[in-house]
Amino acid sequence: MQVSEFYKDNAKLKWVVLIASVIISIGSIYYTNILVEQLKERERAQVRLFARAIEYTLSESDDALLFVSEEIIAKNNSIPTIWRNAEGQLNYRNIDLPEDLSPTRLNRILESKILEMEKDYDPIPVNYRNSNGELENYGAVYYEHSFLLTQLLAYPYIQLTAIAVFGIISFLAFNYSKEAEQNRVWVGLAKETAHQLGTPISSLMAWTEVLRDDPELQRKGIPEELDKDIRKLKVVTERFSSIGSAPALKPEPVVQTVNNVVNYLRPRLSAKIRFIMDVPDDEIMANIHTPLFEWVLENLFKNAVDSMGSSGTITVRISRGVADKVLLEVSDTGKGIPAAILKKVFRPGFTTKKRGWGLGLALARRIIENYHEGRIFVRSTGDQGTTFRIEVKAA
Ligand SMILES: Nc1ncnc2c1ncn2[C@@H]1O[C@H](COP(=O)(O)OP(=O)(O)O)[C@@H](O)[C@H]1O
Numbered sequence: 390m391q392v393s394e395f396y397k398d399n400a401k402l403k404w405v406v407l408i409a410s411v412i413i414s415i416g417s418i419y420y421t422n423i424l425v426e427q428l429k430e431r432e433r434a435q436v437r438l439f440a441r442a443i444e445y446t447l448s449e450s451d452d453a454l455l456f457v458s459e460e461i462i463a464k465n466n467s468i469p470t471i472w473r474n475a476e477g478q479l480n481y482r483n484i485d486l487p488e489d490l491s492p493t494r495l496n497r498i499l500e501s502k503i504l505e506m507e508k509d510y511d512p513i514p515v516n517y518r519n520s521n522g523e524l525e526n527y528g529a530v531y532y533e534h535s536f537l538l539t540q541l542l543a544y545p546y547i548q549l550t551a552i553a554v555f556g557i558i559s560f561l562a563f564n565y566s567k568e569a570e571q572n573r574v575w576v577g578l579a580k581e582t583a584h585q586l587g588t589p590i591s592s593l594m595a596w597t598e599v600l601r602d603d604p605e606l607q608r609k610g611i612p613e614e615l616d617k618d619i620r621k622l623k624v625v626t627e628r629f630s631s632i633g634s635a636p637a638l639k640p641e642p643v644v645q646t647v648n649n650v651v652n653y654l655r656p657r658l659s660a661k662i663r664f665i666m667d668v669p670d671d672e673i674m675a676n677i678h679t680p681l682f683e684w685v686l687e688n689l690f691k692n693a694v695d696s697m698g699s700s701g702t703i704t705v706r707i708s709r710g711v712a713d714k715v716l717l718e719v720s721d722t723g724k725g726i727p728a729a730i731l732k733k734v735f736r737p738g739f740t741t742k743k744r745g746w747g748l749g750l751a752l753a754r755r756i757i758e759n760y761h762e763g764r765i766f767v768r769s770t771g772d773q774g775t776t777f778r779i780e781v782k783a784a
């Protein structure tokens with residue numbers, strides 16, 4: 390139970406991180422928007438000043454205006470502006486255009502630029518007082534925001550993308566190292582177990598030979614029974630040592646492998662549990678490692694039995710799939726798996742049983758995906774039972 394609690398906490402932590410990053414993102418975009426608004430207002434004021442400066446240079450002819458034209462008109466060096474005067478002539482600043490454009494072409498480009506600019510900002514009219522003291526319109530200044538402002542607008546998105554990329558990479562790196570660590574634990578524990586079982590098994594084998602010499606024990610069939618148990622212990626040892634090393638796959642008859650497991654389990658199960666084999670007449674060969682593959686089947690069958698209680702039916706379907714695949718389905722008529730936990734059943738340590746370890750399916754997935762390069766799926770519709778489906782490569 391503690392292990393599944395850990396997964397719950399982990400899921401909660403993921404939500405906290407996700408919500409925090411959403412808040413940071415929104416905050417960063419919001420704050421940049423405030424800056425953008427302020428900068429926009431400042432640029433608008435600058436263009437207004439620019440228009441006023443033009444007005445002054447039109448209405449006065451004093452040399453003092455040199456200051457206005459030099460300091461204000463010339464120093465507008467970041468905001469792209471186009472001034473259309475009363476005669477319709479266009480005068481532009483801070484717009485990157487090639488030098489050698491023909492006048493008509495230049496005009497066409499500037500006109501389309503003006504249309505673009507008008508979408509964002511209203512032009513600022515240039516009005517000046519003529520010699521009679523009447524207010525006269527002398528065109529207007531069109532403008533758009535500066536490159537600086539464009540950069541500032543893009544900045545939060547660039548920043549968020551960078552953070553997201555960084556986040557994804559660290560997440561993958563973390564997951565990878567977590568997986569690598571898990572691999573070492575699986576492999577190490579399996580090797581250690583196989584190794585520790587080795588010695589007592591060989592000594593048990595020697596002891597049965599001694600017992601075999603006793604006619605009394607021989608008559609009672611005790612050495613034979615012991616032999617069976619030793620064989621099972623050897624199978625277990627082989628499973629663990631195979632998990633600890635990358636085992637070679639061989640073409641094996643799948644139907645026969647399944648039958649072997651069923652025949653081994655049947656006498657150990659309630660008579661009210663039925664097995665149905667839905668398999669083709671001819672044998673199907675698949676590339677598998679028999680001791681590990683049998684372990685997977687045993688785990689699936691045990692889970693099926695657990696879910697059905699005292700009676701029910703387990704159906705095994707074996708067929709050839711597309712693209713050199715062999716499909717194997719194990720269905721039961723048990724209580725099914727609620728949709729909410731369907732995604733979790735393969736996690737190491739996930740169990741809903743009082744005495745469960747939650748390792749059966751984790752191991753099954755590991756054997757099928759890592760050692761057989763196959764796939765395993767689960768499907769369950771409410772109380773209609775559960776189906777596990779395995780895909781491995783045909784031989
Ligand atoms: N055939 C099935 N029917 C219903 N639930 C299942 C079945 N197979 C697996 N489960 C669910 O998946 C969980 C994990 O299974 P498993 O990894 O074998 O661990 P354990 O059997 O020790 O609980 C089980 O506790 C059970 O809730």
Ligand SMILES: [Mg+2]
Pocket residue numbers: 688691692748749750
């Ligand atoms: Mg199990």
